[in-house]
Amino acid sequence: MRGSATTADGSLPAGTRVRFPLGRVARIGIAVAILVTAGAIYGPDLIYTTSSEAVLNARVITVAAPIEGRIASIPPAEGTVVAADTPLLTIENPLFDRSRLDELEATRTRTEAELTGQNRLIEALANQIVSLDDQMRSYLSATVTRLALAQKEAEAEATAAEATAADAQHNFERKSALRASTTVSVADVDQAEQAAIRTKAMAERARFTAQRVGAELDAAKRGVLVAADRNDVPYSEQRIDEFNARKAEAEVQAAILTARLAELDRQVLAERTRAARLARSEIKAPVAGVVWRPLVAQGSTVAHDAPLMTLIDCAELYATAAFSGRQFDDLHPGRTATVHLLGTDHNYPATIVDARALGGSDVEERFAAPLPKLSGRQILAVLRIDDPRSLAKKQYCDVGRRVEVRFSDKPPSDANVSQR
Numbered sequence: 001m002r003g004s005a006t007t008a009d010g011s012l013p014a015g016t017r018v019r020f021p022l023g024r025v026a027r028i029g030i031a032v033a034i035l036v037t038a039g040a041i042y043g044p045d046l047i048y049t050t051s052s053e054a055v056l057n058a059r060v061i062t063v064a065a066p067i068e069g070r071i072a073s074i075p076p077a078e079g080t081v082v083a084a085d086t087p088l089l090t091i092e093n094p095l096f097d098r099s100r101l102d103e104l105e106a107t108r109t110r111t112e113a114e115l116t117g118q119n120r121l122i123e124a125l126a127n128q129i130v131s132l133d134d135q136m137r138s139y140l141s142a143t144v145t146r147l148a149l150a151q152k153e154a155e156a157e158a159t160a161a162e163a164t165a166a167d168a169q170h171n172f173e174r175k176s177a178l179r180a181s182t183t184v185s186v187a188d189v190d191q192a193e194q195a196a197i198r199t200k201a202m203a204e205r206a207r208f209t210a211q212r213v214g215a216e217l218d219a220a221k222r223g224v225l226v227a228a229d230r231n232d233v234p235y236s237e238q239r240i241d242e243f244n245a246r247k248a249e250a251e252v253q254a255a256i257l258t259a260r261l262a263e264l265d266r267q268v269l270a271e272r273t274r275a276a277r278l279a280r281s282e283i284k285a286p287v288a289g290v291v292w293r294p295l296v297a298q299g300s301t302v303a304h305d306a307p308l309m310t311l312i313d314c315a316e317l318y319a320t321a322a323f324s325g326r327q328f329d330d331l332h333p334g335r336t337a338t339v340h341l342l343g344t345d346h347n348y349p350a351t352i353v354d355a356r357a358l359g360g361s362d363v364e365e366r367f368a369a370p371l372p373k374l375s376g377r378q379i380l381a382v383l384r385i386d387d388p389r390s391l392a393k394k395q396y397c398d399v400g401r402r403v404e405v406r407f408s409d410k411p412p413s414d415a416n417v418s419q420r
Helices: 022-047 099-179 186-221 235-279 325-330 414-419
Strands: 054-064 069-071 087-092 280-284 289-294 307-324 336-341 347-356 378-385 403-406
Touching: 054 336, 054 403, 087 307, 099 186, 099 235, 235 280, 307 325, 307 347, 307 403, 325 378, 336 378
Parallel strands: none
Antiparallel strands: 054 307, 069 087, 087 280, 289 307, 307 378, 336 347, 336 403, 347 378
16 A cells, blocks of 8 residues: 655654645635635624625705795705705795785775774764863853843842732722721722732732742753753753764774774784795705705796705714614614724714614605615614714715724613613
8 A cells, every 4th residue: 555654753754745635625625615605694793793785874854845936046056065044045926916915905904094084083073072061061051140140030020029919908908998988989999909919910920930930040050941942951962962972883883993903904914924925935944954956946937845955964864784684683773883984994883773674765765875775684774873073074974975884792682672
């Protein structure tokens, strides 16, 4: 049998080459290749590190047109950094219908003029009432003075009539006594008797006249006229009552017009606000970010709710990464990781916020950069960068840069997950 000679201690002679069979070398090579392939496939899973199947991403915000019209200003260029509330563009609608506003303003002007007229009528009636009241007071005062004098005259006439009646009665009695002595004729006695009766009646009439004038004076002092040739109240007082009724009606109408004018003011203000909003609108940035896709240009005609541009929200940055489906149970929201920016030495701490087996179609439009394409055995994980301020200062916030997600800790146990 062929073999190699050995020395007494079992070693090979000097200068002798060891030869391995070719089949053994091939088997060793295949084994090493299998080990390398297995390490490449399962190595990242074992140390919880992904490849570069991840990109830096950010949410996008679509700015829509609040009104229809024409773009009146130049939109910011792609890549422009804008702060929150920064004016982006202006939309004007020259065809906006202002007929409703014009109608309301005309109605308000007419109502205001009617209210002014009613207020002037109320003021004129009030002045007339004051003037007639002064006139009535003067008239009643003069009437009371006149009736007081008339009462004194009637009382004086009654006194004189009573004196005349008493004298006539004495004359009758004297002549009646002389008739017994036949010195006075019967005719003289009858004449004296008639004179006594007549003067007594005149005295009674004078007393009644004095009483009537006294009653009229008392009524006049209370503002009531009771003479046969007068109304119960002065004409000026009747006019005052009429003017008071008209003034009350005018005040009610003025109150109605005031309420109507207040309602019209509210309607006009609301319509002016609506007209200002629909006839011209200045679009402002809802958040601080970067202009990602301008969709219109100056002079473009846009419809209501038409998209105008998209903005990258740099306030929150994400890493969207593809993982093996075997790691789904380990990628719990809240687990921390490190995002390495490929081509640099920068690492950023991050936290998982979502992990699901999605094809990417239903969340594609929410992110600026395309999501990793998933195979049938992969899942999508979204990690939020804990401190995006340094990345936000870069152009486009470095959205779209390829990154690598690394997990240095062990996945949380089921007990810790259940406590979450």
